[in-house]
Amino acid sequence: MKNATTIGMIGAIVLAVGVVGINFSDGSIMQKNQPSATQDGGAILGHIEIIQRDSEGNIKAYQQTDNKIINGAKNCVVAVLFGKTSTNTCTIANGTSTVTGLGKYTFIGLGNTTATMPASTSNDLPGEITLGDGLNRAAGTLGTFTNATADAAGAKQVISKTFSYTGSQTNTIYAAGLFNQTTTGATSSTFALKAFPSTVTLTNGDSLTVNWEITING
Structure with missing residues (x-):
């Protein structure tokens, strides 16, 4: 047994x-x-290049970093592509907002506070500069659009803005945001927010260039 x-x-x-x-x-x-x-799929990726120059155009500091695209921006992208007329953060009609003054996400703002970046659903950049001296949120320019030509190569668009500081005191920049209008506040919609790897301290005559690259690949 x-x-x-x-x-x-x-x-x-x-x-x-x-x-x-x-x-x-x-x-x-x-x-x-x-x-x-x-798993086949795609992703929306953000990458920032930050260049500080002195009044003579000499580079004083250079850094780059990836950033997270916030949830509201993902919602807007899907709305534009597939025809939904509204999301929880923006109203869309044929690729542009129906609210007067709002448009595409080509506006860059700067923040000068050490506050932690808000949750991914927020429309606010902590300590965003609104008092002038050449550092207020402003429209960037579009770089050359790159088509996706292979599975490993994504479609890319770069939004660039150079800020020229005219203040009499130093101004320390901690972060930047990508928005869809010049005016701050509740009606503004945010695409991305990112704290810089290192702070940038500007003195009179300095410039700060932010190149924001958005890539869709998969």
Whole structure:
């Protein structure tokens, strides 16, 4: 009886191994005859280049960083592409806002506070500069549009703005935001917010260029 029990157990183990399979290279157990997991998809990516120059045009500081596209912006992109007339953060009609004064996301603002970047649904840039001296939110210019030509190459658009500081005291810049209008406040919609890797301290005559690259790939 004992031998029969042992043989039965061995048979059960052999059957289990035959069905499941054992990967002895790492000690893990994996199922056989299962399709490998693949995932096709796309992503909206943001990348910022920050260049500080002195009054003579010499580069004083250079940095770059990736940034997160906030949820409201993702909603607006889908609305424009697929025809929904409104989202929780913007109203869309044929690719532009129906609210007077609002438009595409080509406006860049600067923030001069150490406050933490808000939640991804917020429309606010902490400490955004609104008192002038050449640092108020302003429309950027569009760079050359890059078409997606292969699976690994995304479609890209760069929005650039150079701010020229005219203040008499130093002004430390901590972050930037990408918006759809000049005016700040509740009617403004935000595409992206990002704190700089390192702060930028501007003195009179300095300029600060922000190049904001948006890529859709997958």
